[in-house]
Amino acid sequence: MKIQLESVSFTYPGGVEALRDIDLFIKSGDAVAFIGENGAGKSTLAKQLNGLLKPSYGRVFVGDWQTSNRSVAQMAGRVGFVFQNPDEQLFARSVREEVAFGPRNLGREEYTISEDVEMALKQVGLDRAINRHPYDLPTPERKLLTIAAILAMRTPVVILDEPTMGQDAQGIARIGRIVSDLKAEGRTVITISHDIDFCAEHFPRVIVLSSGRIVADGVPSEVYYQESMLENAGVIPPQIARLSINLGLPSGALTDQEFIQIYKEHR
Amino acid sequence: MSAAFSLYQSRDSGLHRLNPLTKMTIALSGVATSLIVSGVWGNYLLFLLILVPLSAWGQITYSFLRAVFRVVWPFAISIFLIQGLFWTDGTPVIDLGPLSFKAEGLLFAVISVGRILLLVGSFTLMTMSTRPDALMIALNQRGLPHTLSYVVLSAIQIVPMFQAKANKIVEAQQSRGLETSGNLLKRVRALLPLVEPLLLGSILDIEERAIALEARGFGRRVKPTSLLILKDPVWEKILRWAIVALVLALLAVRIWLW
Ligand SMILES: Nc1ncnc2c1ncn2[C@@H]1O[C@H](COP(=O)(O)OP(=O)(O)OP(=O)(O)O)[C@@H](O)[C@H]1O
Ligand SMILES: [Mg+2]
Numbered sequence: 001m002k003i004q005l006e007s008v009s010f011t012y013p014g015g016v017e018a019l020r021d022i023d024l025f026i027k028s029g030d031a032v033a034f035i036g037e038n039g040a041g042k043s044t045l046a047k048q049l050n051g052l053l054k055p056s057y058g059r060v061f062v063g064d065w066q067t068s069n070r071s072v073a074q075m076a077g078r079v080g081f082v083f084q085n086p087d088e089q090l091f092a093r094s095v096r097e098e099v100a101f102g103p104r105n106l107g108r109e110e111y112t113i114s115e116d117v118e119m120a121l122k123q124v125g126l127d128r129a130i131n132r133h134p135y136d137l138p139t140p141e142r143k144l145l146t147i148a149a150i151l152a153m154r155t156p157v158v159i160l161d162e163p164t165m166g167q168d169a170q171g172i173a174r175i176g177r178i179v180s181d182l183k184a185e186g187r188t189v190i191t192i193s194h195d196i197d198f199c200a201e202h203f204p205r206v207i208v209l210s211s212g213r214i215v216a217d218g219v220p221s222e223v224y225y226q227e228s229m230l231e232n233a234g235v236i237p238p239q240i241a242r243l244s245i246n247l248g249l250p251s252g253a254l255t256d257q258e259f260i261q262i263y264k265e266h267r
Numbered sequence: 268m269s270a271a272f273s274l275y276q277s278r279d280s281g282l283h284r285l286n287p288l289t290k291m292t293i294a295l296s297g298v299a300t301s302l303i304v305s306g307v308w309g310n311y312l313l314f315l316l317i318l319v320p321l322s323a324w325g326q327i328t329y330s331f332l333r334a335v336f337r338v339v340w341p342f343a344i345s346i347f348l349i350q351g352l353f354w355t356d357g358t359p360v361i362d363l364g365p366l367s368f369k370a371e372g373l374l375f376a377v378i379s380v381g382r383i384l385l386l387v388g389s390f391t392l393m394t395m396s397t398r399p400d401a402l403m404i405a406l407n408q409r410g411l412p413h414t415l416s417y418v419v420l421s422a423i424q425i426v427p428m429f430q431a432k433a434n435k436i437v438e439a440q441q442s443r444g445l446e447t448s449g450n451l452l453k454r455v456r457a458l459l460p461l462v463e464p465l466l467l468g469s470i471l472d473i474e475e476r477a478i479a480l481e482a483r484g485f486g487r488r489v490k491p492t493s494l495l496i497l498k499d500p501v502w503e504k505i506l507r508w509a510i511v512a513l514v515l516a517l518l519a520v521r522i523w524l525w
Contacts (some may be wrong), residue, residue: 052441052442071441071446072442073441073445073446073447074442076441076442076443080442080443081439081442083435085435085466087467089436089439091436100446101445103399105443106444135467149443181397261360
């Protein structure tokens with residue numbers, strides 16, 4: 001499902017101008033990473049996409065819906081939003097109930113719900129925890145549970161706020177696989193992350209935010225090599241990009257393989 | 268960060284510069300007065316003639332009024348509905364089909380809401396114009412043990428902390444399709460399941476905060492050095508005693524008139 005922002009500005013009630021004149025088009029099935037330093041406006045932008053915040057100026061469309069004409073609960077049928085802190089999202093007495101909550105709100109049939117719940121839990125590797133209490137799970141698994149709770153809603157758009165935070169290598173790999181699955185299904189995936197390597201690996205489109213503005217938008221092999229722009233935006237490029245730049249190699253490598261190949265060619 | 272955890276509004280005003288004890292005296296006397304005053308409009312008048320001008324002096328009138336009304340209106344509505352409609356043997360003044368608002372019930376509601384208004388207003392004014400740590404230090408300087416002033420401070424901070432957390436929880440659930448608009452009953456029913464994570468989460472927060480404080484040496488039996496120097500001029504001491512005397516006088520008059 002496509003997403004479109006037309007000259008969107010947003011000011012918080014306290015007076016902070018968090019978004020300034022954002023124009024953005026995300027095509028259906030795109031995988032986009034929002035990066036930028038603390039306070040750049042990433043979360044504010046993401047909340048515009050599911051209607052939690054409505055633009056002070058400009059318009060936001062998700063598919064053919066304009067967010068300012070829809071309730072957040074309505075938007076939830078199109079945009080799934082996994083928040084950063086699991087403790088502010090989990091409330092049910094069992095993992096099963098937790099995951100079933102979203103699909104139920106969307107008015108799905110009970111039998112499809114239990115299928116969706118099992119499928120989502122399997123996808124995040126929590127299928128064996130289905131009867132446990134969410135608060136008995138360790139934090140990284142609680143985070144995975146919040147992801148499952150959104151996956152079960154089968155929304156055409158999925159937003160993940162800091163999905164890899166607090167995860168070990170295995171957890172990060174698992175979340176990477178989930179993102180790949182979502183992409184394969186043709187769903188639109190958006191992440192907000194300070195984990196630049198994770199973004200570089202899984203998101204073919206990167207948008208850099210700085211003080212509420214989009215300062216770069218493109219493919220990782222270009223964006224991550226724009227040293228001075230990234231520095232101004234307070235972002236440290238992925239290690240491989242830094243290494244390539246310091247070695248004077250041509251830009252573009254993001255994986256070990258690509259780096260080795262370019263290194264061999266130009267040595 | 269601190270903004271999310273306290274109602275405190277930083278301004279450079281006379282009210283802000285008052286010694287925290289003076290503001291606490293004002294707050295406590297406001298609470299006492301709200302209970303003593305018996306007239307129908309007395310508490311409203313005190314709110315308008317004392318608290319609102321004080322908030323203007325503190326340059327926080329708008330946020331002060333907003334915060335007070337946010338807390339008071341749910342009480343006000345429920346008191347008006349319950350007392351107004353279900354007052355037994357009252358004189359009907361407004362007919363609503365099978366039910367009717369009774370004059371006595373409405374009068375009682377007006378008085379009760381006045382009390383709540385003054386009570387909430389007094390505390391909100393203090394909280395908004397006093398840095399939480401300043402109040403804690405002022406209390407310690409008067410010999411209140413550290414742990415106790417920590418309890419006082421936590422109690423004051425817990426409301427805004429709760430609010431911030433409740434907000435996030437509701438946002439997260441709305442994003443999963445929870446419909447929170449509609450009639451009051453529907454909303455209450457929708458929000459009920461969210462109480463548990465709110466309490467659980469807040470307890471975790473408080474516990475974490477306590478551990479963090481302990482790890483930084485809180486609770487050791489030495490007199491801590493304070494970075495904040497609080498002024499307490501003679502006129503403020505006199506003012507405090509004057510306020511206390513006034514409240515006592517009011518109480519005396521009230522008892523005498525009874
Ligand atoms: N509820 C709020 N009320 C007022 N200002 C806010 C609120 N939330 C965020 N802001 C401000 O808006 C700006 C953008 O914040 P936002 O949370 O979108 O940044 P972010 O890029 O997500 O940062 P982070 O990486 O720290 O999550 C910041 O200046 C922030 O202080
Ligand atoms: Mg954020």
